[in-house]
Amino acid sequence: MAIGDVFEAEHCEDVYYVDTGMFDVEEYGSVYIVDAERPALVDTGIGTRYENVLDAMDEVGIAPVDLDVIALTHVHLDHAGGAGHLVAACPNATVYVHGSGARHLVDPERLWEGTKRAVGDQIQYYVEPEPIPEDRIETIEDGDEIDLGDHSFEVVHAPGHAPHQVVFSDPAIDGVFTADAAGIYTPSTDEIHVTSPPANFELETALEDVERIQALDPETLLYGHFGPAQTDDRLAVYADKLAEWVAEVAEVRADLGDDDAVVDHFVETVETDDVWSDHKSRAEVAMNVRGVLVALDRRAE
Numbered sequence: 001m002a003i004g005d006v007f008e009a010e011h012c013e014d015v016y017y018v019d020t021g022m023f024d025v026e027e028y029g030s031v032y033i034v035d036a037e038r039p040a041l042v043d044t045g046i047g048t049r050y051e052n053v054l055d056a057m058d059e060v061g062i063a064p065v066d067l068d069v070i071a072l073t074h075v076h077l078d079h080a081g082g083a084g085h086l087v088a089a090c091p092n093a094t095v096y097v098h099g100s101g102a103r104h105l106v107d108p109e110r111l112w113e114g115t116k117r118a119v120g121d122q123i124q125y126y127v128e129p130e131p132i133p134e135d136r137i138e139t140i141e142d143g144d145e146i147d148l149g150d151h152s153f154e155v156v157h158a159p160g161h162a163p164h165q166v167v168f169s170d171p172a173i174d175g176v177f178t179a180d181a182a183g184i185y186t187p188s189t190d191e192i193h194v195t196s197p198p199a200n201f202e203l204e205t206a207l208e209d210v211e212r213i214q215a216l217d218p219e220t221l222l223y224g225h226f227g228p229a230q231t232d233d234r235l236a237v238y239a240d241k242l243a244e245w246v247a248e249v250a251e252v253r254a255d256l257g258d259d260d261a262v263v264d265h266f267v268e269t270v271e272t273d274d275v276w277s278d279h280k281s282r283a284e285v286a287m288n289v290r291g292v293l294v295a296l297d298r299r300a301e
Contacts, residue, residue: 018056037149044082073179084130101164160206
């Protein structure tokens with residue numbers, strides 16, 4: 001497995017995914033290609049890596065002019081940062097996004113500034129997003145369906161990670177494209193990791209999102225980070241991990257009383273995945289701690 005490699009999604013006919021090399025590491029950022037009657041992408045990755053997506057489409061046999069759908073799970077730039085670049089390269093593609101996120105694609109300035117605050121020095125891996133013309137955007141809401149002909153994306157709102165997040169259920173493959181609602185998966189270690197970034201993470205709502213995916217009872221989870229996996233007990237495991245994570249951050253904050261010290265504590269003590277670089281691993285932990293701290297402050301208000 002290497003950056004730029006394209007894989008068939010096991011048990012998911014017509015579905016492929018590419019390792020975009022997000023944050024210059026393997027097994028972190030995946031973009032899905034659905035070779036349907038209306039060819040589609042699920043998410044686009046960071047704008048710095050959009051050429052990898054075009055190369056992957058070429059490998060699957062989809063020309064830029066033939067791409068019909070760019071379905072965004074949410075507008076965080078690790079999922080939607082390449083959308084503007086791909087819209088320019090794929091003249092017939094329509095971007096589908098939750099209604100609360102559409103304005104950030106048309107005018108991404110606030111999104112860019114918010115991303116810089118949220119990700120800290122990881123911003124070195126990003127590029128400022130390109131705006132997308134309004135007439136290339138179609139808004140979607142919970143219960144909507146994106147018809148791809150022989151596939152479809154049924155839209156399920158999942159706002160625990162961000163208010164503009166949705167997941168897509170595709171009955172043709174009995175799978176759900178989980179965005180960040182089911183955590184982060186590393187296939188080489190078969191582990192699930194928490195994701196709780198600022199500024200909109202909410203534990204209770206995130207747990208409700210997991211329940212909504214469980215109710216769909218999919219055979220396959222197609223993680224934005226990273227790749228597909230059989231569902232098995234992964235959703236229940238993630239819900240437990242997420243609740244334990246928030247409780248642990250709250251406990252350490254009560255003990256230390258200083259948020260910078262709390263971040264430092266977890267950066268130094270949490271075991272992170274050897275698949276990622278040390279820099280990425282430490283930055284991931286710090287970002288997730290900050291997200292929980294913001295959520296705890298909001299709960300106390």
